[in-house]
Amino acid sequence: MSAHPHFDRTHTDDLAAFLSASPSQYHAVASAAERLEKAGFRQVSETDAWDGEAGGRYVLRGGAIIGWYVPVGARPETPFRIVGAHTDSTNLRVKPVPDTSSYGWRQLAVEIYGGALLNTWLDRDLGLSGRIVLRDGGTALVNLNRPLLRVPQLAVHLDRGVNEGGLKLDKQRHMQPVWGLGELDEGALVRIVAEEAGVDPAQVVGWDLMTHDVQPPAYLGLDGEFLAAGRLDNLLSVHAGTAALASAAAQPDLPYIPVLAAFDHEENGSESDTGAGGPLLGNVLERSVFARGGSYDHRARAFAGTICVSADTGHAVHPNYAEKHDPTHRPLPNGGPILKVNVNQRYATDGTGRGIFAAACDRAGVPWQTFVSNNAMPCGTTIGPITAARHGITTVDVGVPILSMHSARELCGVADPYLLASALKAFLED
The missing domain is CATH 2.30.250.10 (Aminopeptidase i, Domain 2)
Incomplete structure (x- = not known):
């Protein structure tokens, strides 16, 4: 499949630069923070008191970054819209x-x-x-x-x-x-x-x-329709989420508080103080509510209306191993982001989440695909189910289809990073 006719090559060029600048998760969060700073965000310390004023903020802890933008007029019970991702790679x-x-x-x-x-x-x-x-x-x-x-x-x-x-x-x-x-x-x-x-x-x-x-990212294919690089899993999503949050912060009258939550340690289970299984995201969201004068009741109301899109890479159908894939769910590069479904909750997507993501893609004019594992193959997992269970918030798992996941060098469609970022922007801005 050729590149999507409406994709922006400059986004993929910028992703390649982001990957080159981010050989580790610590460099990745520094790169994301630099981009948020340029969009007007400011770093706050977890040990300081926080104010409830409008504006963009972010917290760094090790290989994790949480960024959020409080729009003018946000109330203590205003819900959050979260893009979740992870910064670590095998x-x-x-x-x-x-x-x-x-x-x-x-x-x-x-x-x-x-x-x-x-x-x-x-x-x-x-x-x-x-x-x-x-x-x-x-x-x-x-x-x-x-x-x-x-x-x-x-x-x-x-x-x-x-x-x-x-x-x-x-x-x-x-x-x-x-x-x-x-x-x-x-x-x-x-x-x-x-x-x-x-x-x-x-x-x-x-x-x-x-x-x-040390080999840099490269365009590949007869028409340059692929991007080959290390750490696509999952800095591709961190880059897209950072771009989406910066874009949302420039929009007036947001009905939600947009958030980027990029965690460390997803590749070994997320059980750390900087992983999705730790308290970092919950602490940041609660402190934001309380800084705006909220109570526990406001916190509960805000969380009840909150939605998280867990963005990670997924599997494109492999032409040499097609039997490993579900026969009716075979995503292709440059076909748009994938909605990841597993009824055993290895992914958090349900029917409601499917509707939320489909609506965001429709608003962005972005095509999308569905991924389901072959029943005979064990299914991987993401931060999605962890986030949903720990915080009690609606979560949907999405991503970009790639080949060679967990290789030192992975492969994606050249258009898909832009299409994912466009869908995430529509989700945050709504």
């Missing part, structure tokens, strides 16, 4: 004791984060990114965006049956990257990241560091 994360060596090779000790497709991390030029923590409690972002690490695959001459029997990778033995020659050099990692951040290595006491593929 990858290789650096261990607390990182420096190691084996048989004359210097290596970096890593853990597997989330359900990564391990083979996609082999034989790639990898950089290192994330944050370091200093003795005074401060943090600094680090982005070594150059070929620094590599996880080399065993040559076929030493694994003659690999093409017939399949590649079998041991997460502990086979996934440790090389980055030099020589004996063990304890402190090498700290020295290199401290130099990158411009700080004294003695001040570095902790880190949350990870690998990323």
Whole structure:
């Protein structure tokens, strides 16, 4: 399917720039915050008192960002319209004791984060990114965006049956990257990241560091109808949600309070202080109600009228594995965002949610598709059911269909990011 005739290529160009600037979830929230600042939002601290005045605000905590815009005339019971997403992606994360060596090779000790497709991390030029923590409690972002690490695959001459029997990778033995020659050099990692951040290595006491593929996003296909990039799952949705919130903040007379909630740790279950299973979103929404003079009753009324669209990537039909998909639900790239349905509540969508999202797409002039898993295949999940259950708010799961989900490099239609953002704007602005 070719690109949608009405899509805006500049949006996809901007997404590519956002992905390049966001090799880790910590960079992603910094990038989103910068865009909200340009739209007139201001950062507030969770430890400060909040006022109830109109305007845009955002809170940062680790790899999560919550942004919201209070329109003029908003009452304590005014409901919220939320776009939910997650900032983390599957990858290789650096261990607390990182420096190691084996048989004359210097290596970096890593853990597997989330359900990564391990083979996609082999034989790639990898950089290192994330944050370091200093003795005074401060943090600094680090982005070594150059070929620094590599996880080399065993040559076929030493694994003659690999093409017939399949590649079998041991997460502990086979996934440790090389980055030099020589004996063990304890402190090498700290020295290199401290130099990158411009700080004294003695001040570095902790880190949350990870690998990323240094190959930049690229348009692909006969007519450039695809975008290939790392971290489409789920920075594509974070980017779209940020654009939608900034657009909503420029609209007069909003009947709702638009919100972007981009969480960390979705890929390993969301159970953290910055994940969808934690209290962050609920605290922000409640404090917004109370700052406008509301009571618990106002909070309950606001939540009862609140709707969340959980935006994540989903599965496009794979032409080489069509039997893995439901025979009547086969989304294609550039066909518009997908409505994700699972009656066992792996997705939160119900009939009401379907109507809400269809109406938003209609207002935006955006086509949409439906995704349902093959009954014989286990279904993934999102922040949607967690958000619905934790906060008691109506939630619908949507997203963009992609191929190679959880690969180091994923693939989507070139038009779909813009179409999703357009639908999210219509949802928030209503």
